[in-house]
Amino acid sequence: MTLGMASRKALAPLLLLGIFAAASQLQKSIAAVYKVGDSAGWTTIGNINYKQWAANKSFKPGDVILFSYNPQFHNVMQVTHPEYQACNATAPIATHTSGNDSITITTRGHHFFLCGVPGHCLSGQKVDINVPRTTLAPTPSVTPTTGTDSTVPSPSPSAASTLCTVVGTFGKLTVSVAVFAAFVSSFA
Numbered sequence: 281m282t283l284g285m286a287s288r289k290a291l292a293p294l295l296l297l298g299i300f301a302a303a304s305q306l307q308k309s310i311a312a313v314y315k316v317g318d319s320a321g322w323t324t325i326g327n328i329n330y331k332q333w334a335a336n337k338s339f340k341p342g343d344v345i346l347f348s349y350n351p352q353f354h355n356v357m358q359v360t361h362p363e364y365q366a367c368n369a370t371a372p373i374a375t376h377t378s379g380n381d382s383i384t385i386t387t388r389g390h391h392f393f394l395c396g397v398p399g400h401c402l403s404g405q406k407v408d409i410n411v412p413r414t415t416l417a418p419t420p421s422v423t424p425t426t427g428t429d430s431t432v433p434s435p436s437p438s439a440a441s442t443l444c445t446v447v448g449t450f451g452k453l454t455v456s457v458a459v460f461a462a463f464v465s466s467f468a
């Protein structure tokens with residue numbers, strides 16, 4: 281009984297660790313929604329530094345990038361790197377014009393966006409969403425260790441005792457034989 285209590289106590293931190301690992305794994309898998317420019321949104325007003333805005337974010341595949349703006353004045357165009365650098369809005373990969381565009385980033389690498397309204401990109405309305413290709417720690421597959429730990433078989437005492445009995449029997453037999461031999465030899 282006391283052994284059972286002790287092993288259960290020992291398992292508690294392991295169980296907590298398992299729950300923590302599962303929770304952190306869950307948190308990793310939940311996609312984040314990033315509103316470009318935060319409360320200011322997607323605009324030319326206030327000279328928002330979108331490069332700086334993106335710099336302290338750690339984007340992951342599955343994250344949603346939300347562009348919030350007045351569609352009368354702005355739009356969102358996904359462009360190539362050269363187009364991003366040159367503020368070239370003539371051949372975008374995709375164009376969004378709803379004013380509330382949720383774009384899910386599914387691939388790693390850079391995703392370049394700019395406003396296609398003339399002059400806006402040049403005044404800084406452009407953003408580079410970079411999902412790092414190499415992560416520092418590749419997400420390991422969580423193996424449930426807590427379940428297996430509790431079922432580790434204790435060394436069977438019956439096997440050991442059986443061996444003892446066998447050895448004991450052999451020992452007794454040997455002694456008996458020796459005694460018998462001595463008994464016989466004394467008469468020889």
Ligand SMILES: [Cu+2]
Binds near residue numbers: 354355405
């Ligand atoms: Cu604009």
